[in-house]
């Protein structure tokens with residue numbers, strides 16, 4: 001329950017940052033972080049920052065269980081040491097990286113439809129239902145899922161899933177390597193890292209992996225928005241090429257600043273609850 005509660009809390013607090021990131025990556029109307037925040041607040045009120053939040057919250061438990069479950073089981077298979085023995089016999093960084101990649105690969109498939117609906121809802125700029133004004137295209141997460149299914153077919157729900165998988169497979173390896181590396185650096189041999197170490201290592205793991213993930217994150221978000229009206233991109237490669245042509249190489253780092261600010265607290269609490277769970281039940 002702790003994993004679920006703190007994970008959800010981190011997600012709620014981090015969501016406004018995520019919304020600004022997604023808008024900066026997929027829309028050209030904003031000049032920067034502050035401009036985007038001011039416009040959202042003016043046109044959509046505070047509620048605008050929380051669009052698309054319910055599905056990520058509903059799915060975080062499943063997605064994180066898949067990620068951390070696959071990660072620790074892959075490590076178990078690779079190293080043949082249990083959780084209890086792990087502090088005495090720490091796994092190699094190669095094994096950590098491979099286990100992280102495996103976890104990232106499998107969680108990406110669970111995440112894909114939820115992430116798609118989140119991005120579509122976050123990009124709706126209409127203010128909340130006002131009498132007289134036309135309603136937004138999607139009325140909520142379930143309506144959004146049903147509309148995508150109807151308009152774009154069942155495969156439509158997996159739009160951008162390939163880019164998401166490519167984004168997450170190596171960067172989840174980086175995520176766990178950074179976390180383990182920092183923990184080992186600041187923990188005496190054979191001991192468990194203390195809470196402060198876990199928080200800081202988790203926070204930096206979040207930042208490091210998100211910085212590495214940003215180029216494909218931009219492409220992923222753009223692929224997910226494609227198909228809404230008419231298709232603009234032939235595929236992932238075409239999306240990359242035309243984005244760079246139109247906006248320069250800087251396009252690959254859209255939203256990296258605001259996303260890093262979000263990543264630190266969110267991933268600090270994620271790893272803290274992971275460590276507590278391991279110690280209680282591991």
Ligand SMILES: C[N+](C)(C)CCCC[C@H](N)C(=O)O
Pocket residue numbers: 104167168171172175206209210211213263266267
């Ligand atoms: C691998 N990648 C960098 C994409 C994500 C790493 C952190 C995932 C975490 N649930 C979060 O929302 O921050």
